[in-house]
Amino acid sequence: MKFDRAAGQNPIDQLHVVGHPLDRIDGRFKTTGTAPYAYERHDVVPHQAYGYIIGSAVAKGRITRMDVARAKAAPGVLAIVTTLDMPALKNGPMNTAKLFGGPEITHYHQATAIVVAETFEQARAAAALIETEYDHDEGQFDLKQAQHAARPVQGANGSRADRVGDFERAFSASAMRLDETYTTPDQTHAMMEPHATLAAWEGEKLTLWTSNQMIAWTRRDIATALGLSKENVRVDSPYIGGGFGGKLFLRSDAVLAALGAKAAGRPVKVALTRPFIMNNTTHRSATIQHIRIGTDRDGRITAIAHESTSGNLPHGRPESAIDQTKLLYAGANRLTAMRLAVLDLPEGNAMRAPGEASGLMALEIAMDEMAERLRMDPVHFRILNDTQVDPEKPGRPFSQRHLVECLERGAEKFGWSHRKARPASVREGEWLIGMGVAAGFRNNLLTKSAARVRLDSQGIVTVETDMTDIGTGTYTILAQTAAEMMGVSIDQVRVVLGDSDFPVSAGSGGQWGANNSAAGVYAACVKLRESVAKKLGLPPAEAQFSGGNVHVGNRVFPLGQAAHEGELVAEDTIEYADVDKRYQQSTFASHFVEVGVNGFTGEVRIRRMLAVCSAGRILNPKTARNQVLGAMTMGSGAALMEELAVDTRRGFFVNHDLAGYEVPVHADIPHQDVIFLDEVDPLSSPMKAKGVGELGLCGVAAAIANAVYNATGVRIRDYPVTLDKHL
Ligand code: MOS
Numbered sequence: 001m002k003f004d005r006a007a008g009q010n011p012i013d014q015l016h017v018v019g020h021p022l023d024r025i026d027g028r029f030k031t032t033g034t035a036p037y038a039y040e041r042h043d044v045v046p047h048q049a050y051g052y053i054i055g056s057a058v059a060k061g062r063i064t065r066m067d068v069a070r071a072k073a074a075p076g077v078l079a080i081v082t083t084l085d086m087p088a089l090k091n092g093p094m095n096t097a098k099l100f101g102g103p104e105i106t107h108y109h110q111a112t113a114i115v116v117a118e119t120f121e122q123a124r125a126a127a128a129l130i131e132t133e134y135d136h137d138e139g140q141f142d143l144k145q146a147q148h149a150a151r152p153v154q155g156a157n158g159s160r161a162d163r164v165g166d167f168e169r170a171f172s173a174s175a176m177r178l179d180e181t182y183t184t185p186d187q188t189h190a191m192m193e194p195h196a197t198l199a200a201w202e203g204e205k206l207t208l209w210t211s212n213q214m215i216a217w218t219r220r221d222i223a224t225a226l227g228l229s230k231e232n233v234r235v236d237s238p239y240i241g242g243g244f245g246g247k248l249f250l251r252s253d254a255v256l257a258a259l260g261a262k263a264a265g266r267p268v269k270v271a272l273t274r275p276f277i278m279n280n281t282t283h284r285s286a287t288i289q290h291i292r293i294g295t296d297r298d299g300r301i302t303a304i305a306h307e308s309t310s311g312n313l314p315h316g317r318p319e320s321a322i323d324q325t326k327l328l329y330a331g332a333n334r335l336t337a338m339r340l341a342v343l344d345l346p347e348g349n350a351m352r353a354p355g356e357a358s359g360l361m362a363l364e365i366a367m368d369e370m371a372e373r374l375r376m377d378p379v380h381f382r383i384l385n386d387t388q389v390d391p392e393k394p395g396r397p398f399s400q401r402h403l404v405e406c407l408e409r410g411a412e413k414f415g416w417s418h419r420k421a422r423p424a425s426v427r428e429g430e431w432l433i434g435m436g437v438a439a440g441f442r443n444n445l446l447t448k449s450a451a452r453v454r455l456d457s458q459g460i461v462t463v464e465t466d467m468t469d470i471g472t473g474t475y476t477i478l479a480q481t482a483a484e485m486m487g488v489s490i491d492q493v494r495v496v497l498g499d500s501d502f503p504v505s506a507g508s509g510g511q512w513g514a515n516n517s518a519a520g521v522y523a524a525c526v527k528l529r530e531s532v533a534k535k536l537g538l539p540p541a542e543a544q545f546s547g548g549n550v551h552v553g554n555r556v557f558p559l560g561q562a563a564h565e566g567e568l569v570a571e572d573t574i575e576y577a578d579v580d581k582r583y584q585q586s587t588f589a590s591h592f593v594e595v596g597v598n599g600f601t602g603e604v605r606i607r608r609m610l611a612v613c614s615a616g617r618i619l620n621p622k623t624a625r626n627q628v629l630g631a632m633t634m635g636s637g638a639a640l641m642e643e644l645a646v647d648t649r650r651g652f653f654v655n656h657d658l659a660g661y662e663v664p665v666h667a668d669i670p671h672q673d674v675i676f677l678d679e680v681d682p683l684s685s686p687m688k689a690k691g692v693g694e695l696g697l698c699g700v701a702a703a704i705a706n707a708v709y710n711a712t713g714v715r716i717r718d719y720p721v722t723l724d725k726h727l
Pocket of ligand 1: 213243244245246248350351352353354508509510511
């Protein structure tokens, strides 16, 4: 089904089930430990063996020798596969670092071998007996040094920078100027469930029970890596203990479980250990961001420039930290540019809200600084510079944009009027108290998504799609969508997810999952409603679906009657036409934070947080709120503690566990509040919803940094805002 944005009302708008704060339908399975995660798929195939992966001890060079004799002879060992056993495997489009094969080493902890044994302990013990020798090359691991040799990456219009107007001239002519540099560190996803896969072969057919956000990408990429046809690969990932972008791609757990299973002639399961995940998989790359803003005397932005440099392997992309600056504020003269510094660190890739999460950490401090120079309230400064059209393409409006409402509602709810503009002017005992604000922005991506729905004679509706639930609430919102469309209660709906045998969905990434996958279920249900009406001999346009029945006038049929002669099945894909480009689709938020900073130790304590989100229709306020609370928590980590420490001599992340890589715990987060603006975006999809899971993160860290400044008067431009930086 092509989405027709002029279609107006549809059955979702009834909101009998959609839009209600229902509990997760999978909640009981998760809280009772009966939801099977990848490493727990004990029942799907017998004789499972255990794999243990080891990685390179050097960051750059090549392996000259691997001696596996002692490991092979160790108790319980069934097979060993080393990277010298095969040429480099082909990468699909999503992996920019080498996954396995051949002697070349391009980053620390690149997988070099898998040992398969009867038990996990035997596999691990044998792996320690493998002797590896390297030719070791010098590498570049220091972004600060490498930035000088960074190369420009083409902007959207194909040039080395995207320009509108004449930035330099407008900037030097502006009444007020800001010219500052901000840095963000490397970060890791730190999801609860590690990457894990159980692999089994039946002849040429491979099945992967895994933990992955994007089933279709992974099926395609493992087929490419192993030279299989896609039809011979099945990927199944029904439950996922967090991903945050780290599980968007095929990783070594899946590749090596498959290779190990082939070599051992047995199903093999592998979980990456936490210390291995940090360097073997991907991370969010550090950035150095140069921002210049010029305004007139009244505080209107006349010139804005955002240039960001970040590191990656030669085939990788820089962090696109400039994205929001293209769209968030007005201003006639604009410049955005990105540079890639080639580093020999592990692969940088997507982590929750890639681009905007890092970009807003810098831009929204810069906006705070500029407001202060103008002696203007930072909420007012942002409202003054709102734009209702794409500032790079003024003929192109936003489908909807309520940033001003987010700021105004938030300011009122948070008690912003009590904030003292002069920093360090509020004290409570030894604590300095401050408030900060930031805007949030993240794009709303529209991407096709398919689903299948079945109706049985009991009136039970089953939804099947390869869509995933990474903790986001997918099971529940898809059940709500099908229930609304078919006029049944939510307990009449079953949802089965994450299996590549099912129609290909949008997958879970880029906060596009909820809106697009629900729209796919909507499309399939439209078809199912037509077949139900046809079966019952009713005119489809007049059939009403409610209360488990189909009505036309005063004739009533139980829904299941349409399936009495056999199950009804319908499948469809929601698709969006190119005319969508006439509108800019984005989501908006405001973040308000109050902190206390200890006047003696510099310790920062968050006291209150508020997010106000403008993200179209909220399909389930409970699961959506949960997404935003988690995102605000993640943003607190980004602001105050998260940082992968780079060993710039040997080229790896040193703090590669959850003891050294700190993330917030409950005691760090005392009070959070979330408000969703009551809105629908009919230009987005038949669901009239948008994404919200990444929006909740965007801007949080800057609001915290700005609150710390308001508390102390010390401006910290290098994240994380740790106590050593303001003493
Ligand atoms: Mo997201 S970083 O696309 O999971």
